[in-house]
Amino acid sequence: MTFAEAIGTLAGKVRARKAEIATEEATKNALIMPFISSVLGYDVFDPSEVVPEFIADVGVKKGEKIDYAIMKNGEVQILIECKKVGEPLSLQHASQLFRYFAVTSARIAILTNGQVYQIYTDGDAPNRMDEKPFLVFDLLDVDRSLISEVQKLSKESFDLESVISAAEELKYIGLVKRALANEMKEPTDDWIRYFVARVYDGKATQRVVDQFRGLVSKATGQYVADQVNDRLKNALGEGVGRDEIATSRVEVVDVIPRDDVVAPEAPDPEIVTTEEELEGFNIVRAIAVADVAPHRVVYRDSKSYCAVLLDDNNRKPIIRLHLNGKSVKFVTTFEDGNKVGTRHDIETVVDIYQLAEQIRSTVRWYVDSVDNVAAE
Missing domain, CATH: 3.90.1570.30 (tt1808, chain A)
Incomplete structure:
Protein backbone atom coordinates (compact mmCIF):
# COMPACT_ATOMS: atom_id res chain seq x y z
CA MET A 1 0.00 0.00 0.00
CA ALA A 181 -11.01 30.94 0.57
CA ASN A 182 -12.59 33.22 3.17
CA GLU A 183 -12.62 36.17 0.76
CA MET A 184 -14.30 34.11 -1.94
CA LYS A 185 -16.88 32.83 0.51
CA GLU A 186 -17.61 36.16 2.24
CA PRO A 187 -15.73 38.99 0.47
CA THR A 188 -14.66 41.84 2.73
CA ASP A 189 -14.94 45.50 1.76
CA ASP A 190 -11.15 45.73 1.39
CA TRP A 191 -11.17 42.81 -1.07
CA ILE A 192 -13.92 44.43 -3.14
CA ARG A 193 -12.22 47.86 -3.08
CA TYR A 194 -9.07 46.24 -4.46
CA PHE A 195 -10.96 45.32 -7.65
CA VAL A 196 -13.09 48.46 -7.75
CA ALA A 197 -9.92 50.56 -7.85
CA ARG A 198 -8.79 48.66 -10.95
CA VAL A 199 -12.00 48.57 -12.99
CA TYR A 200 -14.11 51.56 -11.85
CA ASP A 201 -13.27 55.19 -12.64
CA GLY A 202 -15.38 56.74 -9.91
CA LYS A 203 -14.88 56.94 -6.16
CA ALA A 204 -15.23 53.67 -4.23
CA THR A 205 -18.05 54.78 -1.94
CA GLN A 206 -19.84 52.25 0.26
CA ARG A 207 -22.73 52.23 -2.21
CA VAL A 208 -20.34 51.34 -5.05
CA VAL A 209 -18.68 48.66 -2.93
CA ASP A 210 -22.07 47.12 -2.18
CA GLN A 211 -22.97 47.20 -5.88
CA PHE A 212 -19.71 45.44 -6.79
CA ARG A 213 -20.01 42.80 -4.05
CA GLY A 214 -22.10 40.43 -6.17
CA LEU A 215 -20.08 41.20 -9.31
CA VAL A 216 -16.77 40.37 -7.63
CA SER A 217 -18.17 37.12 -6.20
CA LYS A 218 -19.54 36.08 -9.58
CA ALA A 219 -16.34 37.04 -11.45
CA THR A 220 -14.07 35.12 -9.06
CA GLY A 221 -16.39 32.12 -9.18
CA GLN A 222 -16.35 32.10 -12.98
CA TYR A 223 -12.57 32.51 -13.03
CA VAL A 224 -12.14 29.49 -10.76
CA ALA A 225 -14.56 27.53 -12.95
CA ASP A 226 -12.49 28.36 -16.03
CA GLN A 227 -9.27 27.32 -14.31
CA VAL A 228 -10.74 24.02 -13.14
CA ASN A 229 -12.12 23.24 -16.58
CA ASP A 230 -8.71 23.94 -18.11
CA ARG A 231 -7.10 21.65 -15.55
CA LEU A 232 -9.63 18.93 -16.30
CA LYS A 233 -8.94 19.31 -19.99
CA ASN A 234 -5.23 18.82 -19.37
CA ALA A 235 -5.90 15.83 -17.11
CA LEU A 236 -7.87 14.14 -19.87
CA GLY A 237 -5.20 14.78 -22.48
CA GLU A 238 -3.73 17.65 -24.42
CA GLY A 239 -5.60 18.59 -27.55
CA VAL A 240 -8.97 17.29 -26.35
CA GLY A 241 -11.60 19.88 -27.17
CA ARG A 242 -14.24 21.14 -24.78
CA ASP A 243 -17.08 19.31 -26.49
CA GLU A 244 -15.09 16.07 -26.49
CA ILE A 245 -14.52 16.37 -22.75
CA ALA A 246 -18.13 17.11 -22.01
CA THR A 247 -19.60 14.38 -24.18
CA SER A 248 -17.10 11.58 -23.76
CA ARG A 249 -18.66 8.33 -22.51
CA VAL A 250 -15.91 5.93 -21.48
CA GLU A 251 -16.82 2.27 -21.05
CA VAL A 252 -15.85 1.16 -17.56
CA VAL A 253 -15.68 -2.18 -15.81
CA ASP A 254 -18.22 -1.77 -13.03
CA VAL A 255 -17.16 -2.68 -9.52
CA ILE A 256 -20.50 -4.29 -8.67
CA PRO A 257 -22.40 -7.13 -10.34
CA ARG A 258 -23.59 -6.24 -13.84
CA ASP A 259 -27.25 -6.96 -13.06
CA ASP A 260 -27.13 -3.96 -10.73
CA VAL A 261 -26.49 -1.66 -13.68
CA VAL A 262 -29.37 -0.51 -15.83
CA ALA A 263 -28.24 0.06 -19.39
CA PRO A 264 -29.17 3.42 -20.92
CA GLU A 265 -31.96 3.50 -23.45
CA ALA A 266 -31.33 4.31 -27.07
CA PRO A 267 -30.86 8.06 -27.63
CA ASP A 268 -34.12 9.99 -27.86
CA PRO A 269 -34.01 12.56 -30.69
CA GLU A 270 -36.15 14.89 -28.55
CA ILE A 271 -33.46 15.06 -25.86
CA VAL A 272 -30.96 17.83 -26.50
CA THR A 273 -28.07 18.29 -24.08
CA THR A 274 -27.58 22.05 -23.79
CA GLU A 275 -24.33 23.99 -23.43
CA GLU A 276 -25.40 24.89 -19.91
CA GLU A 277 -25.87 21.23 -19.00
CA LEU A 278 -22.46 20.37 -20.46
CA GLU A 279 -20.87 23.17 -18.44
CA GLY A 280 -22.63 21.93 -15.31
CA PHE A 281 -21.39 18.40 -15.96
CA ASN A 282 -17.82 19.64 -16.45
CA ILE A 283 -18.00 21.51 -13.14
CA VAL A 284 -19.25 18.41 -11.31
CA ARG A 285 -16.56 16.22 -12.84
CA ALA A 286 -13.89 18.83 -12.02
CA ILE A 287 -15.00 18.67 -8.38
CA ALA A 288 -15.23 14.86 -8.27
CA VAL A 289 -11.82 14.35 -9.89
CA ALA A 290 -10.24 15.02 -6.47
CA ASP A 291 -11.57 11.60 -5.35
CA VAL A 292 -12.04 9.45 -8.47
CA ALA A 293 -10.61 9.16 -11.97
CA PRO A 294 -12.31 11.58 -14.43
CA HIS A 295 -13.58 8.83 -16.74
CA ARG A 296 -15.73 7.39 -13.92
CA VAL A 297 -17.96 10.50 -13.89
CA VAL A 298 -20.41 10.59 -16.80
CA TYR A 299 -23.73 12.17 -17.62
CA ARG A 300 -26.99 10.68 -18.82
CA ASP A 301 -29.50 13.19 -20.17
CA SER A 302 -33.29 12.91 -20.16
CA LYS A 303 -36.25 15.14 -20.93
CA SER A 304 -36.67 16.32 -17.34
CA TYR A 305 -33.07 16.55 -16.10
CA CYS A 306 -29.45 15.70 -16.84
CA ALA A 307 -28.10 13.14 -14.38
CA VAL A 308 -24.41 12.95 -13.47
CA LEU A 309 -23.51 9.42 -12.38
CA LEU A 310 -20.55 7.54 -11.01
CA ASP A 311 -19.45 4.63 -13.23
CA ASP A 312 -22.39 5.30 -15.61
CA ASN A 313 -24.55 3.55 -13.00
CA ASN A 314 -27.99 5.02 -12.34
CA ARG A 315 -27.83 3.56 -8.84
CA LYS A 316 -24.97 5.95 -8.14
CA PRO A 317 -26.40 9.41 -8.82
CA ILE A 318 -24.06 12.24 -7.89
CA ILE A 319 -26.28 15.14 -8.91
CA ARG A 320 -29.19 15.95 -11.20
CA LEU A 321 -29.13 19.16 -13.21
CA HIS A 322 -32.52 20.82 -13.75
CA LEU A 323 -31.38 23.67 -15.98
CA ASN A 324 -33.98 23.85 -18.72
CA GLY A 325 -36.55 25.92 -16.84
CA LYS A 326 -37.11 29.43 -18.15
CA SER A 327 -37.18 31.09 -14.73
CA VAL A 328 -36.17 28.48 -12.15
CA LYS A 329 -32.96 26.46 -12.20
CA PHE A 330 -32.03 23.94 -9.53
CA VAL A 331 -29.95 20.85 -8.87
CA THR A 332 -30.52 17.81 -6.68
CA THR A 333 -27.73 16.27 -4.61
CA PHE A 334 -27.67 12.77 -3.10
CA GLU A 335 -25.57 12.79 0.07
CA ASP A 336 -24.67 9.46 1.71
CA GLY A 337 -26.84 7.30 -0.50
CA ASN A 338 -30.00 9.38 -0.04
CA LYS A 339 -32.00 8.40 -3.11
CA VAL A 340 -34.65 11.10 -2.58
CA GLY A 341 -32.12 13.90 -2.87
CA THR A 342 -31.91 17.49 -1.69
CA ARG A 343 -32.95 20.37 -3.90
CA HIS A 344 -30.76 23.48 -4.26
CA ASP A 345 -31.98 26.49 -6.24
CA ILE A 346 -29.24 28.19 -8.28
CA GLU A 347 -28.93 31.26 -10.47
CA THR A 348 -26.16 30.00 -12.77
CA VAL A 349 -24.25 26.75 -13.19
CA VAL A 350 -21.25 28.38 -11.49
CA ASP A 351 -23.24 28.16 -8.26
CA ILE A 352 -22.64 24.38 -8.38
CA TYR A 353 -19.18 25.10 -6.95
CA GLN A 354 -20.90 26.03 -3.69
CA LEU A 355 -22.00 22.37 -3.45
CA ALA A 356 -18.50 20.97 -3.83
CA GLU A 357 -18.45 19.34 -0.41
CA GLN A 358 -21.83 17.62 -0.95
CA ILE A 359 -20.67 16.35 -4.35
CA ARG A 360 -17.36 15.02 -3.00
CA SER A 361 -19.11 13.49 0.02
CA THR A 362 -21.48 11.58 -2.28
CA VAL A 363 -18.66 10.28 -4.47
CA ARG A 364 -16.66 9.20 -1.43
CA TRP A 365 -19.72 7.47 0.05
CA TYR A 366 -20.12 5.33 -3.07
CA VAL A 367 -16.40 4.52 -3.14
CA ASP A 368 -16.30 3.67 0.56
CA SER A 369 -19.44 1.53 0.24
CA VAL A 370 -17.76 -0.55 -2.45
CA ASP A 371 -14.58 -0.81 -0.37
CA ASN A 372 -16.59 -1.99 2.64
CA VAL A 373 -18.41 -4.61 0.57
CA ALA A 374 -15.11 -5.83 -0.87
CA ALA A 375 -13.61 -6.06 2.63
CA GLU A 376 -16.53 -8.17 3.80
Missing part, protein backbone atom coordinates in the same frame (compact mmCIF):
# COMPACT_ATOMS: atom_id res chain seq x y z
CA THR A 2 1.37 3.43 -0.95
CA PHE A 3 1.47 6.34 1.48
CA ALA A 4 -1.43 8.05 -0.33
CA GLU A 5 -3.47 4.83 -0.26
CA ALA A 6 -2.86 4.47 3.49
CA ILE A 7 -4.19 7.99 4.00
CA GLY A 8 -7.22 7.19 1.85
CA THR A 9 -7.96 4.04 3.85
CA LEU A 10 -7.78 5.90 7.16
CA ALA A 11 -9.91 8.72 5.75
CA GLY A 12 -12.62 6.17 4.97
CA LYS A 13 -12.46 4.94 8.55
CA VAL A 14 -12.76 8.49 9.91
CA ARG A 15 -15.76 9.10 7.69
CA ALA A 16 -17.45 5.85 8.71
CA ARG A 17 -16.69 5.92 12.47
CA LYS A 18 -16.59 9.62 13.34
CA ALA A 19 -20.18 9.80 14.57
CA GLU A 20 -19.72 6.76 16.84
CA ILE A 21 -16.64 8.05 18.69
CA ALA A 22 -17.59 9.86 21.89
CA THR A 23 -14.34 10.27 23.86
CA GLU A 24 -10.73 11.33 23.45
CA GLU A 25 -9.52 7.86 24.41
CA ALA A 26 -11.71 6.27 21.74
CA THR A 27 -10.36 8.79 19.22
CA LYS A 28 -6.81 7.76 20.07
CA ASN A 29 -7.53 4.05 19.75
CA ALA A 30 -9.68 4.21 16.61
CA LEU A 31 -8.05 6.99 14.61
CA ILE A 32 -4.78 8.40 15.94
CA MET A 33 -2.92 5.17 16.68
CA PRO A 34 -3.76 3.89 13.16
CA PHE A 35 -2.37 7.16 11.78
CA ILE A 36 0.88 6.69 13.70
CA SER A 37 1.19 3.02 12.73
CA SER A 38 -0.53 2.51 9.35
CA VAL A 39 0.25 5.91 7.82
CA LEU A 40 3.50 7.04 9.43
CA GLY A 41 4.76 3.48 9.89
CA TYR A 42 5.88 3.56 13.52
CA ASP A 43 5.40 0.56 15.81
CA VAL A 44 2.97 1.78 18.48
CA PHE A 45 3.82 -1.25 20.62
CA ASP A 46 7.58 -0.59 20.63
CA PRO A 47 8.47 1.94 23.37
CA SER A 48 11.73 2.72 21.60
CA GLU A 49 9.63 4.18 18.77
CA VAL A 50 6.37 5.38 20.33
CA VAL A 51 5.92 6.35 23.98
CA PRO A 52 2.30 6.85 25.07
CA GLU A 53 1.58 9.11 28.06
CA PHE A 54 5.06 10.60 27.76
CA ILE A 55 6.27 12.38 30.92
CA ALA A 56 8.93 15.08 31.14
CA ASP A 57 8.72 17.17 34.29
CA VAL A 58 8.53 20.87 33.43
CA GLY A 59 9.21 23.39 36.20
CA VAL A 60 6.41 23.23 38.75
CA LYS A 61 4.38 20.98 36.45
CA LYS A 62 5.36 17.54 37.77
CA GLY A 63 4.06 14.34 36.23
CA GLU A 64 2.24 16.08 33.40
CA LYS A 65 1.75 13.81 30.40
CA ILE A 66 1.63 14.30 26.67
CA ASP A 67 -0.30 11.75 24.63
CA TYR A 68 2.48 10.38 22.40
CA ALA A 69 6.17 10.94 21.79
CA ILE A 70 7.76 9.48 18.67
CA MET A 71 11.40 8.56 19.26
CA LYS A 72 14.50 7.99 17.18
CA ASN A 73 17.82 6.84 18.63
CA GLY A 74 16.55 7.58 22.12
CA GLU A 75 15.67 11.20 21.28
CA VAL A 76 12.18 12.69 21.05
CA GLN A 77 11.43 13.69 17.46
CA ILE A 78 7.71 14.36 17.41
CA LEU A 79 5.22 15.23 20.17
CA ILE A 80 1.52 14.51 19.64
CA GLU A 81 -1.34 15.97 21.68
CA CYS A 82 -4.81 14.51 21.05
CA LYS A 83 -8.37 15.78 21.33
CA LYS A 84 -11.71 14.08 20.70
CA VAL A 85 -12.73 13.81 17.05
CA GLY A 86 -14.97 16.69 16.07
CA GLU A 87 -13.60 18.92 18.83
CA PRO A 88 -12.16 22.22 17.58
CA LEU A 89 -8.38 22.42 17.80
CA SER A 90 -7.08 25.33 19.84
CA LEU A 91 -3.66 25.91 21.33
CA GLN A 92 -5.44 27.09 24.47
CA HIS A 93 -6.14 23.40 25.09
CA ALA A 94 -2.61 22.26 24.23
CA SER A 95 -0.41 24.08 26.72
CA GLN A 96 1.54 20.83 27.28
CA LEU A 97 2.83 21.01 23.72
CA PHE A 98 4.36 24.44 24.37
CA ARG A 99 5.98 23.36 27.63
CA TYR A 100 7.29 20.00 26.41
CA PHE A 101 8.58 21.48 23.18
CA ALA A 102 10.94 23.71 25.14
CA VAL A 103 12.46 20.97 27.32
CA THR A 104 12.76 18.05 24.89
CA SER A 105 14.71 17.53 21.69
CA ALA A 106 11.50 17.57 19.64
CA ARG A 107 11.36 19.94 16.67
CA ILE A 108 7.91 18.81 15.50
CA ALA A 109 4.63 18.99 17.43
CA ILE A 110 1.24 17.75 16.25
CA LEU A 111 -2.16 18.75 17.61
CA THR A 112 -4.93 16.51 16.30
CA ASN A 113 -8.50 15.35 16.80
CA GLY A 114 -8.00 12.30 14.59
CA GLN A 115 -9.41 14.06 11.53
CA VAL A 116 -7.46 17.33 11.36
CA TYR A 117 -3.72 17.39 12.01
CA GLN A 118 -2.07 20.73 12.85
CA ILE A 119 1.71 20.43 12.59
CA TYR A 120 4.07 22.91 14.27
CA THR A 121 7.78 23.60 14.49
CA ASP A 122 10.01 26.33 15.95
CA GLY A 123 10.57 28.56 12.93
CA ASP A 124 9.92 31.84 14.76
CA ALA A 125 12.23 31.24 17.75
CA PRO A 126 14.58 28.31 18.54
CA ASN A 127 13.16 25.69 20.92
CA ARG A 128 9.86 27.55 21.16
CA MET A 129 6.86 26.14 19.37
CA ASP A 130 5.27 28.51 16.86
CA GLU A 131 1.78 29.74 17.62
CA LYS A 132 0.58 28.92 14.11
CA PRO A 133 0.93 25.54 12.38
CA PHE A 134 3.01 25.34 9.23
CA LEU A 135 0.80 22.57 7.90
CA VAL A 136 -2.89 21.77 8.40
CA PHE A 137 -3.98 18.39 7.05
CA ASP A 138 -7.65 17.30 7.03
CA LEU A 139 -8.24 13.62 6.29
CA LEU A 140 -11.76 14.35 5.06
CA ASP A 141 -10.62 17.11 2.71
CA VAL A 142 -7.17 16.01 1.63
CA ASP A 143 -4.99 18.59 -0.08
CA ARG A 144 -2.98 16.27 -2.30
CA SER A 145 -0.15 18.79 -2.59
CA LEU A 146 0.56 18.24 1.13
CA ILE A 147 0.80 14.43 1.07
CA SER A 148 4.51 14.47 0.27
CA GLU A 149 5.11 16.88 3.17
CA VAL A 150 3.29 14.63 5.63
CA GLN A 151 5.25 11.66 4.31
CA LYS A 152 8.48 13.34 5.44
CA LEU A 153 7.32 12.61 9.01
CA SER A 154 7.02 8.87 8.39
CA LYS A 155 9.51 6.36 9.76
CA GLU A 156 10.66 5.34 6.29
CA SER A 157 11.13 8.89 4.98
CA PHE A 158 11.77 10.93 8.13
CA ASP A 159 13.62 14.03 7.01
CA LEU A 160 13.69 16.65 9.75
CA GLU A 161 15.87 19.15 7.90
CA SER A 162 13.65 19.05 4.84
CA VAL A 163 10.55 19.54 7.01
CA ILE A 164 12.09 22.49 8.86
CA SER A 165 13.36 24.16 5.69
CA ALA A 166 9.94 23.94 4.02
CA ALA A 167 7.95 24.89 7.13
CA GLU A 168 7.96 28.67 6.77
CA GLU A 169 6.94 28.58 3.11
CA LEU A 170 4.20 26.02 3.80
CA LYS A 171 2.88 28.06 6.73
CA TYR A 172 2.42 31.25 4.71
CA ILE A 173 1.10 29.45 1.65
CA GLY A 174 -1.51 27.80 3.86
CA LEU A 175 -2.45 31.11 5.50
CA VAL A 176 -2.80 32.81 2.12
CA LYS A 177 -4.93 29.97 0.74
CA ARG A 178 -7.25 30.10 3.75
CA ALA A 179 -7.48 33.90 3.44
CA LEU A 180 -8.39 33.57 -0.24
